[in-house]
Amino acid sequence: MKCYSTVLVVLHWVLVLFVMIALFMGFDIASLSHELDLKVDRLVIHIIAGVLIGFAFLLRLAIKSLQPSNAPSQTNHSLAGWLAEAYYAGLYVLILSVVTSGIAMSIEVDFLSIVAQGDTIPQELTFFVSRQLHELLTRLLMVAISIHILAALYNQLILKDRLVSRMWFGKR
Numbered sequence: 001m002k003c004y005s006t007v008l009v010v011l012h013w014v015l016v017l018f019v020m021i022a023l024f025m026g027f028d029i030a031s032l033s034h035e036l037d038l039k040v041d042r043l044v045i046h047i048i049a050g051v052l053i054g055f056a057f058l059l060r061l062a063i064k065s066l067q068p069s070n071a072p073s074q075t076n077h078s079l080a081g082w083l084a085e086a087y088y089a090g091l092y093v094l095i096l097s098v099v100t101s102g103i104a105m106s107i108e109v110d111f112l113s114i115v116a117q118g119d120t121i122p123q124e125l126t127f128f129v130s131r132q133l134h135e136l137l138t139r140l141l142m143v144a145i146s147i148h149i150l151a152a153l154y155n156q157l158i159l160k161d162r163l164v165s166r167m168w169f170g171k172r
């Protein structure tokens with residue numbers, strides 16, 4: 001079975017780690033409406049993680065499309081193959097949309113001035129459209145990630161096709 005190249009495997013697991021950090025931090029930050037200084041400190045880390053996710057994701061996508069030999073063919077021409085292809089396209093769009101809505105929110109809130117000049121962050125950001133979008137998109141991302149994990153477990157444990165092993169280290 002053809003495996004992903006080491007660089008694609010590393011980037012995949014780096015993305016998993018950073019998306020988990022961004023999700024957990026996001027929920028934590030959203031619940032802080034009174035400790036505003038703490039909220040800003042945590043938002044700085046959340047934003048750095050979010051922007052790194054965007055870079056790592058685009059880098060992985062570029063490597064995959066510029067050097068197809070780095071990645072095994074993901075799908076075949078069965079119905080399941082087409083569904084998997086549509087699912088992956090949706091997942092990619094979703095990740096980029098979560099990052100973009102986060103960046104849009106930081107611009108709308110003028111987060112740079114808040115950090116650089118010590119301006120106060122509004123207690124609630126929920127009236128910003130970009131904030132509402134970010135919230136909705138992160139929920140959709142969680143559903144998509146759950147499907148991804150269930151599909152991987154189904155392939156590995158029920159079909160026993162060692163599909164998950166393609167995204168791990170070892171003999172290429």
Ligand code: HEM
Binds near residue numbers: 025029050105124
């Ligand atoms: C894949 C990347 C990201 C994930 C998974 C993520 C996740 C989250 C989650 C789950 C929330 C809480 C939403 C809620 O339930 O109300 C949140 C809030 C937030 N995120 Fe992100 N985020 C990501 C990227 C970004 C980026 C790139 C930025 C900015 C450049 C950003 C800025 C914010 C801000 C400002 C909040 C608002 C917190 C509040 O309302 O108090 N996020 N994020």
